[in-house]
Structures are given as C-alpha cells and as structure tokens.
Amino acid sequence: SLVFVVGDIFIYDAYIDMPGRLLGIATSAFLLIGFSAMLGAAYQFRTGGSPLPRALSGCVSLAMALPPMALGYDGLGFIFENMFAALLLFATAFEYWRGRDEAPALTIGITTLYSATATSFALCAMVLAWDGKLVLGHAPSNWAEELSLIVVIASMTGIGALSLALNQGRLARHHHRNALTDPLTGLLNRRALFDMHGDV
Template sequence: MTPDYNTLLLAIALSGFCLSATLFASWLSSRVERFLLSWSIGIGCIVPAVAVYSIYFSNPDFRIGCLAFMLQFLGFAFIYGAAYRFRTGKSARRRIVLLFTVSTFVSVPWLVVGYDGIGFIMLNVMIAGALVATAREYWRGRAEAPRPLTGMVVLYLLTAFSFVLCAAALIHGRQWVLGRAPDNWAENLNLVVAIVGITGIGAMSLALNQWRVAGNHQRAANTDALTGLLNRRALFERHGDEAIGPHRAAIAFDLDNFKSVNDRYGHAAGDVVLKVFADILGEVCGAAASVARLGGEEFVVVLDRTLPDRAQHVAERVRADFAAKLIPIGRRSISCTVSAGIAFGGEHCTSFDSLLSNADKALYTSKRNGRNRVSLAA
C-alpha cells in the first residue's frame, strides 16, 4: 500500500521533531558546538512549516500558504547558517537574515497576487539554492572529517535536486496559477527524499559532532593550555621513537631571569610574557617545525631537513625579535631576553632524548656566557 501525501508529511514532521530534539539535547550537554543549536532551530522551524503546509493542502488559503513558505525559508536559512558556523566558527546571523529575506521577497508576493504556481516554483528554487549553499559549506570544510562530510554533501545535493524537480514539473506543465497545493510525482518524490535526507543527515551530523568532540579532546591532551603550542607529551609522541639523523636539529630556548618577572610583576604578567614568546616562535618557525613548551619557561623547536646555518638563523631571529619586543604589562612595558642552544643528530643516528640533552648543554653554555645568546652544541 502506497502512503498518501499527508502520511508522508506526517513522517517528515515526526522525524524532524525527533531530530531537532536530539540535536538540541546534544548541544545542551556541552553548549560548545553552536552549529548544533542552529541546526536544531532550523529543523525545529521545518516541523511547524510542514504542519501549516498540511493545513494549506486541505484549505488552500494564500495566508496559510505565506506562513508555510516563511517557516520553510526560516528553517532552511538556519540550516545553512549551521553549516557556515560549522566551517568557520563564526556567527551566521546576517547570512541567515539575508537568505530568509531574499527567499521571502521573491516567493511570497506571488501567492498574494494570485500566481501561486509561480510562488511554488520560486519556493522550490530558493530552497534548492539554500541546500546547495549548505552542501558547499560542508564540502569546503570536509578536510576535518572527509567521509561523513562527503556523505552529508551528497544527501544535501540529492534533496536539492528533488526540489528542482518540483519546480521543473510546474514549469513543464505551465502551472502558473494552481489554486491549491501542487500534487504530482515530483512532490511525492520530494517528500520521500526529504525523509531519507533528514534521517541520513541527522545521523551524520550527530556522528560528526562526536568526531569533533573526540578531536577536541585529543588536541587538548597534546596542547599547552597557555600558549597553544605542543606540550611535552605531544612532542615525544611525535619524535620520541625516531632515530635522529644529521639533518634534524633541536633548538632549546629558556627565558632569561623569568623568575624575577614573576616575582616583580606577578604570575599573570609572566603568562603574558610566555604567550608573547610563543607567538614569536610560531611566526619565525612556521608550521613545518615542531614547536613545544616543555614546562615553565622552557621551549623546544625541532627542525627537519635543515643545516647549521639555517638553524642558527632561526634561533638568532627568535632571540633578536624577543629582545626587541616591548611587552605591555598594565601601565608599563617591559622587555625580556632568551637564551638558546642548538644540537644536531649524529651521522649514525641519535635518540631524541640525546638530541634534547645536547641542545640543553648548548643552552646552558649560552647561560654561562652571559645570556641572550645562541650556542651550537659541540
């Protein structure tokens, strides 16, 4: 027995309500991933939109139709906003308002003036466009989780295509004035695709959230909370078991007289100094290097495929940039210096522990020779 149109609408409403509640509960548990809240609001708007549209299907009053249109536009605008926020981490408020306003402006007036067929064509076109834009956002951010995001993109595009078919069916039949809700093969197909799409996208969205939560926990375990650099654990996980050859270098840094900064200006000021130094390390060393804070005022940079002149240049630039930096502390500015030691792996390969030990020895040579300098291990 084939389900009728109202049964399919009811299925969409129920699945949408359950998904909206699940997404909202997922967001409520941590209140971190705001894209889940936007997604929940979007689906939450689709549910009453379906209810209002079912009333319009039985009682085709243009005022009911206008309300159904606007609720759908609002829902799909929030769904797009969720995708934008997922990819960028930025608020999509303006984009949501713009998409809702444009969609309403190009569709609803046709219902008011009696050309409801054109209104439904524009409804389907605008929703398809919103879904394509949503798919594009997830496609651009697919590097974070390629498989679930690619699956979501496919489902969004299939759903968008079903709305395009609805518009095409009305255009092909030259149905500019209907006097009722559209009822054809494309509409029935669209409802089936929407049910599958809501279920599939919802499941993938929840899986994606868990993926991101797990990734955040992994990053937190491997990141120094103050500076955002690698911590000691992450550094040794990355290099601890490697055999270090002659073209890999470690540069050990230690801030000079850092204890006096804490004693004189307070630990908050010391934290500012550490963050400034970490920023300089990131700017000078780039993404190719492994940059870590070992603890306190001790930092290490590991350079791959490098020569002594290059390592010396990096260490000297970090030292000089930090010495020249005026660091605002309250109403005053202070300057600090740093000492560094450079060590390379051996011809017959050196353990990572030995490499760091040699870099430390070179560092303390710099300390003994007056600080604010760079030394190369013998």
C-alpha cells in the same frame, strides 16, 4: 533551523486540508527561513564565523517567493518556493563541500544528501513550471512532489546522523588536542612528550 522546517511540515499539512493565502505564505516562509538557517549553520560549522550573513542572505528568497503567494498566484509561489529552496540547499551542500578536508567521508555524505534534496526541490519547481498553472488553489500534487517527499525524509534523516557524527568527531579531536597541550602556552605538555618519546 529544524524548528522552522518541522513547523513547515505541520503548516503544509494544514494547507493541504484547507488551502488559503495565509497558510501558503506561512508554509513558504517557514521552509525558506529553515533552509536559510541551515545555510548559516553550515557556514558557521565550516568557518566558525557568524551564521547571520548567510542566513539573512538566504532570506532574500522570501522577498521573491512570498509576493506571488500573497497575490493569489499560489502556483507561481510554489515554483519560486521550490526553486529558492533548491538554491539554498545547493549552497548549503557547497559549504560542506568546501569543508570536506576536516572529515572527508562525512562531509561528502552530507554534501551528497543536501544535493539530492536540492535536486528534488528543483524537480518540483520544473514540473510546476512545465504545467504552467499560475494559480492552483490547492497543494501541488505530482510525481515530483511524491519523489521529493521520499528524498527529503531519507536525506534529512541521513544528514542528521552524519552531522551528529561529524560534530562528535570534532569534539573528540578537540579533547585530544586539549589533553596534549598546555592551556596557557599551547605547547605540547609532559604527557604529549612522553607519548612521542617514551619514558626517559
């Protein structure tokens, strides 16, 4: 997912310098595919199941966001892009919220940061919709875009750090459990029994 999101940053930068349909389509596609992959990864982290159904369901947003951009209605395309990005990020936040029992502080932190990022994209969509310009001919430039840039940078950095801590905690619990159980039967091993009852 990060490959697509980082790729989107470079493509969007190129779009700012040289607006065009192909770059507009590419920036929307990379962003929405990246956020769809994040949704799939959050589902996989929470359930252990395949991320593909969630990631592919998120890609439905492409079918809605790309046609306006392809037809030259970049303003409408950016409204849809921001709206669907917000929905994907809120769905990702919800996946972490549902898994908050594992590590409440970390997952609530991740949920909060994903929600803040989603809100910033929703604001961008609302400001563009309020302006009512279906054709921009350039990258959107308004207070919501500036705010979103700050929120996205701060939130994605925080999400990365909290996700790493969450994964490390999960690995530590896994190793601890393996150290105390017999791999064949899954029952407590000698070490666990001594830890529980002391030396007899």
